[in-house]
Amino acid sequence: MQVISINPDRLLTDIRTLGAIGRDEGGRLTRLAATDADRRGRDTFVQWSRAAGLDVRIDSVGNIFAIWAGRNGLDRNPLLIGSHIDTVIDAGVLDGCYGVLAGLEVIRTLRERIAEPARPVIVAAFTNEEGVRFAPDMMGSAVFAGALSAGEALAATGTDGAVLGEELARIGYAGTETPGFFRPEAYLELHIEQGPVLEREAAEIGVVEDLQGISWQRIVITGEANHAGTTPMSMRRDAGHAAARVIGFLHDLARAASPPLVATVGCLGLSPGAINVVPGKATLTVDMRSPDARRLGEGEAALATFLGDLAEAGRFAISTTRLARTEPVRFDARLAKIVEESARDLGLSSRRMTSGAGHDAQMLSAIAPSVMIFVPSIGGISHNPREDTREQDLVSGANVLLRTAERLLQNGVQTSGPEKPPSLP
Amino acid sequence: MQVISINPDRLLTDIRTLGAIGRDEGGRLTRLAATDADRRGRDTFVQWSRAAGLDVRIDSVGNIFAIWAGRNGLDRNPLLIGSHIDTVIDAGVLDGCYGVLAGLEVIRTLRERIAEPARPVIVAAFTNEEGVRFAPDMMGSAVFAGALSAGEALAATGTDGAVLGEELARIGYAGTETPGFFRPEAYLELHIEQGPVLEREAAEIGVVEDLQGISWQRIVITGEANHAGTTPMSMRRDAGHAAARVIGFLHDLARAASPPLVATVGCLGLSPGAINVVPGKATLTVDMRSPDARRLGEGEAALATFLGDLAEAGRFAISTTRLARTEPVRFDARLAKIVEESARDLGLSSRRMTSGAGHDAQMLSAIAPSVMIFVPSIGGISHNPREDTREQDLVSGANVLLRTAERLLQNGVQTSGPEKPPSLP
Numbered sequence: 001m002q003v004i005s006i007n008p009d010r011l012l013t014d015i016r017t018l019g020a021i022g023r024d025e026g027g028r029l030t031r032l033a034a035t036d037a038d039r040r041g042r043d044t045f046v047q048w049s050r051a052a053g054l055d056v057r058i059d060s061v062g063n064i065f066a067i068w069a070g071r072n073g074l075d076r077n078p079l080l081i082g083s084h085i086d087t088v089i090d091a092g093v094l095d096g097c098y099g100v101l102a103g104l105e106v107i108r109t110l111r112e113r114i115a116e117p118a119r120p121v122i123v124a125a126f127t128n129e130e131g132v133r134f135a136p137d138m139m140g141s142a143v144f145a146g147a148l149s150a151g152e153a154l155a156a157t158g159t160d161g162a163v164l165g166e167e168l169a170r171i172g173y174a175g176t177e178t179p180g181f182f183r184p185e186a187y188l189e190l191h192i193e194q195g196p197v198l199e200r201e202a203a204e205i206g207v208v209e210d211l212q213g214i215s216w217q218r219i220v221i222t223g224e225a226n227h228a229g230t231t232p233m234s235m236r237r238d239a240g241h242a243a244a245r246v247i248g249f250l251h252d253l254a255r256a257a258s259p260p261l262v263a264t265v266g267c268l269g270l271s272p273g274a275i276n277v278v279p280g281k282a283t284l285t286v287d288m289r290s291p292d293a294r295r296l297g298e299g300e301a302a303l304a305t306f307l308g309d310l311a312e313a314g315r316f317a318i319s320t321t322r323l324a325r326t327e328p329v330r331f332d333a334r335l336a337k338i339v340e341e342s343a344r345d346l347g348l349s350s351r352r353m354t355s356g357a358g359h360d361a362q363m364l365s366a367i368a369p370s371v372m373i374f375v376p377s378i379g380g381i382s383h384n385p386r387e388d389t390r391e392q393d394l395v396s397g398a399n400v401l402l403r404t405a406e407r408l409l410q411n412g413v414q415t416s417g418p419e420k421p422p423s424l425p
Numbered sequence: 426m427q428v429i430s431i432n433p434d435r436l437l438t439d440i441r442t443l444g445a446i447g448r449d450e451g452g453r454l455t456r457l458a459a460t461d462a463d464r465r466g467r468d469t470f471v472q473w474s475r476a477a478g479l480d481v482r483i484d485s486v487g488n489i490f491a492i493w494a495g496r497n498g499l500d501r502n503p504l505l506i507g508s509h510i511d512t513v514i515d516a517g518v519l520d521g522c523y524g525v526l527a528g529l530e531v532i533r534t535l536r537e538r539i540a541e542p543a544r545p546v547i548v549a550a551f552t553n554e555e556g557v558r559f560a561p562d563m564m565g566s567a568v569f570a571g572a573l574s575a576g577e578a579l580a581a582t583g584t585d586g587a588v589l590g591e592e593l594a595r596i597g598y599a600g601t602e603t604p605g606f607f608r609p610e611a612y613l614e615l616h617i618e619q620g621p622v623l624e625r626e627a628a629e630i631g632v633v634e635d636l637q638g639i640s641w642q643r644i645v646i647t648g649e650a651n652h653a654g655t656t657p658m659s660m661r662r663d664a665g666h667a668a669a670r671v672i673g674f675l676h677d678l679a680r681a682a683s684p685p686l687v688a689t690v691g692c693l694g695l696s697p698g699a700i701n702v703v704p705g706k707a708t709l710t711v712d713m714r715s716p717d718a719r720r721l722g723e724g725e726a727a728l729a730t731f732l733g734d735l736a737e738a739g740r741f742a743i744s745t746t747r748l749a750r751t752e753p754v755r756f757d758a759r760l761a762k763i764v765e766e767s768a769r770d771l772g773l774s775s776r777r778m779t780s781g782a783g784h785d786a787q788m789l790s791a792i793a794p795s796v797m798i799f800v801p802s803i804g805g806i807s808h809n810p811r812e813d814t815r816e817q818d819l820v821s822g823a824n825v826l827l828r829t830a831e832r833l834l835q836n837g838v839q840t841s842g843p844e845k846p847p848s849l850p
Contacts, residue, residue, distance in 0.1 A: 195655025212654060216700055227807055228689035228712040229637060229781030230620025233679045235805075240690055241676050247669035254658045264653035265665050266700045268693060275641055275691045275710040275748070277808075285700040287653040323700070356654030380660075382652060 092387025
């Protein structure tokens with residue numbers, strides 16, 4: 001077997017160059033969807049794609065597709081590689097961008113090394129994955145996959161009052177293609193892990209077989225504000241103590257859970273919030289995630305039961321508001337196996353894992369066999385300027401993406417396992 | 426025994442009249458120390474005192490003394506009754522004011538009913554008891570009792586940048602008397618309970634035999650902020666969960682404590698404070714109080730041990746800052762017995778109790794035998810516009826104050842107990 005490699009310098013230079021676009025005076029990187037900074041990032045990606053000989057098309061919600069048409073053009077369902085180039089506020093340079101630029105680099109390499117494929121290979125940069133300026137997140141891929149209408153997306157009003165459709169027109173990315181103008185034969189997304197697991201376990205490649213479902217709730221606990229000195233412990237209805245019990249309950253629940261469940265209280269406010277006043281009200285958020293749909297539902301039910309008991313025992317009024325809810329996604333097992341074998345071909349260690357965060361791949365998985373490839377995040381840090389991955393790992397990840405694409409295009413889906421392969425090429 | 430009574434209408438009208446001074450457009454009552462609103466309140470009290478035939482003197486830190494000189498003037502140590510007329514923001518009408526106006530009403534009644542006493546009776550309104558605008562609280566009584574120098578107090582800078590000395594001069598209450606210009610033979614302070622105990626136990630009078638020591642700390646717990654989806658439970662250093670454990674520990678510690686201890690976490694902030702980020706930092710306050718000095722020290726030590734163990738077990742960095750610390754005060758047992766007997770004389774139920782809050786009496790107790798009398802607070806509510814006490818209870822409290830003063834002035838200190846009486850009259 002002859003193993004080919006992407007051009008490391010070209011990929012790393014692209015990442016650095018795109019990461020320099022959208023910096024403020026303080027050096028902070030922010031390219032929110034459909035802003036001027038996003039336009040400059042998009043223009044750069046489009047320019048590089050055209051320089052690579054690709055045909056660039058934009059759909060009506062601003063998703064960018066750089067197309068290597070192959071022998072048959074869009075008459076054959078394409079192999080789609082994608083991610084996003086919008087960022088959070090004060091971001092790192094890898095989240096999303098790595099997957100898009102590695103996809104472009106994979107096509108460049110394939111064009112240099114193999115014959116025109118039977119089906120197109122396309123790299124996509126989806127609009128507004130982060131959802132910082134416009135809600136919901138993963139917007140472009142949701143529209144492409146039919147989970148959200150283009151009209152709803154274009155009417156979204158941003159945190160700054162701007163309307164997405166108008167902003168896309170303003171920056172020149174209100175395209176003419178209809179979202180979903182082709183149907184991918186398979187979808188691959190390469191991404192940094194954004195967590196500590198690969199680093200801790202010294203694995204070079206994460207084969208992402210599923211993606212957690214997410215449950216977000218806000219809980220408001222109302223007790224009674226009282227003087228901290230004059231109110232005996234037995235006569236208190238301390239909403240802060242009740243909130244502390246919720247935090248402890250969720251922690252213990254998640255620690256003991258199998259299949260795994262994670263639970264986080266990231267926000268907590270006490271009212272009136274004075275050193276000498278027993279809190280009369282506590283407002284907290286709960287983020288609960290599991291790759292197992294039943295486990296996630298059981299976690300929510302256990303929390304609801306606990307809150308009911310707590311309210312009754314402590315004479316609290318407790319209300320909950322659902323803020324977000326997504327079901328877990330199971331990626332395509334055949335593709336996961338091909339990624340695993342591709343890593344093995346390259347002599348890289350890999351492990352199966354769950355994506356803790358949401359990604360465009362969860363939208364695409366509704367319309368095409370999909371899989372994700374992770375590379376280690378140093379210290380597990382992401383959504384932060386310190387977000388980083390060793391250069392060697394970035395190159396390895398891109399080579400696994402290349403090898404996976406190559407196998408899908410050239411050799412068909414030959415896994416060593418018993419599963420039925422998708423009809424590629 | 427012939428029992429005399431204050432004039433209920435006169436007292437209740439005074440309370441309502443003073444409580445109408447310092448209202449904003451929204452009807453909220455705020456008379457912070459040495460503001461224009463405080464001046465109007467002071468002027469009213471001074472005018473009423475002069476109308477009652479009393480000699481009004483002001484000391485250099487603005488404490489007001491309305492003096493019924495008796496037969497011997499300040500050649501004899503006076504019986505001092507006091508409290509304060511400054512308020513918190515958005516206050517009720519009773520905290521402090523009730524004690525001052527009841528003191529005035531007691532003198533009015535005594536003048537109408539008994540002969541000139543051998544020693545003076547003085548009612549005091551101490552400056553800045555609440556400590557909202559200028560720190561520390563209980564400032565005027567602290568200076569009077571020698572716990573704080575007049576110079577330090579007058580140099581205090583307010584939350585609005587104003588200097589107390591300049592503000593007192595501006596409102597006409599930079600007086601000429603030297604703080605501590607007389608030494609009280611005994612000090613009596615009548616106050617609303619500001620807690621729920623009397624109401625819950627259906628007792629009409631609280632005989633306050635001690636006042637809790639107070640320990641205030643700020644705790645900062647530093648862990649590690651991480652993605653709520655991608656960080657396994659076992660790899661987290663969740664500062665919010667650590668804070669929840671501190672709250673639970675303090676609650677259990679206080680619930681089990683004997684002698685009693687109360688502990689409150691009134692403020693808690695999580696950083697970065699996002700729904701999908703494991704808190705990397707938690708900042709919380711601890712208010713711990715006990716009437717028993719050893720128990721309070723043990724509570725602080727137990728918390729320190731818990732924090733040390735928590736830091737080690739959870740790889741947290743934990744720092745604590747002491748914000749305030751006062752030792753418990755034990756009021757004069759002979760005076761407490763006289764208050765108890767006075768309530769019994771009037772057919773009122775009473776119970777011994779601890780003051781959970783700080784009061785001017787804790788300063789005065791350092792220089793004179795002191796005691797406090799509490800009346801029930803409806804719902805235990807205070808520092809709030811809903812602060813209230815039944816009119817019947819307000820009158821009863823004032824009558825116990827009257828009866829106590831009468832006994833001290835007319836009959837000497839004749840208790841049924843074995844304790845040595847103070848040298849009154």
